[in-house]
Amino acid sequence: MLTYTHLEDYITSLYGVMSIYRPEQLDMKSIANYLGVFIEPSETVSFNTGNIIIVPKNHPHIWELFSHELSHVLLNKGNQKRMDERFLYYQEKKANHFSYHFGIPTFMLENLELPQTLKTASMYVANLFHVTFDFALKRLKQYLSKKFLYTLERSC
Template identity: 40%
Template sequence: MNKSIRWGKFYHEVGHILFHIGNQLMMPDSFRLYQEWKSNNFMYHFAVPTFMLRYANIPVDSDQAIQFIAEIFKVAPTFAKHCLNLYYQKNTHS
């Protein structure tokens, strides 16, 4: 497992520590899935903070933008692409 994947898993687990209590084995599937979604969402925003993207000179070309995010934040390109999509979704709907 490469370093960026390990960090992603770490950020995900930090999300659980910060926001969740209880044993997931003892809760309804819908609530467990909600906790997983919330920890994944935290993971993306913790690894690539929105406030930092606001001040970054993100290239207009999407492939270059993904590479830029991946290099600056030391994340995998697929992770960077998802973070960039979240960022653009949030900033076009605000």
């Protein structure tokens, strides 16, 4: 088992209190309801205002967008319209990072039998977590890189 970062611990705990342990349990509406967050449909854009997340109707990346916006709701404060652009950039990078870990949690990845090739594994993960291939590929690269470094450190 890998040593988790603070973010991975936070996400594992968050899913734990909601009794979510497997990918098929990931449900945006149930999660939002548990966290007291409201989801409103939009025609085109995604953003958040306080505890309301606006997501485009029937968008193919809806779980990714929800994961990103949920980060802002849970972890950020302040009005981004009046924020220094460097701090805004920092918050967006942090939300993107959160979205990969929330959208495809490490503790769930650890319990999967992944296919041998990165392409096949990415397609499998994309299908399982209802994300795009590119999102799954990037998340798997993060996970496998960390796993490789962990294995390397333990062998020294």
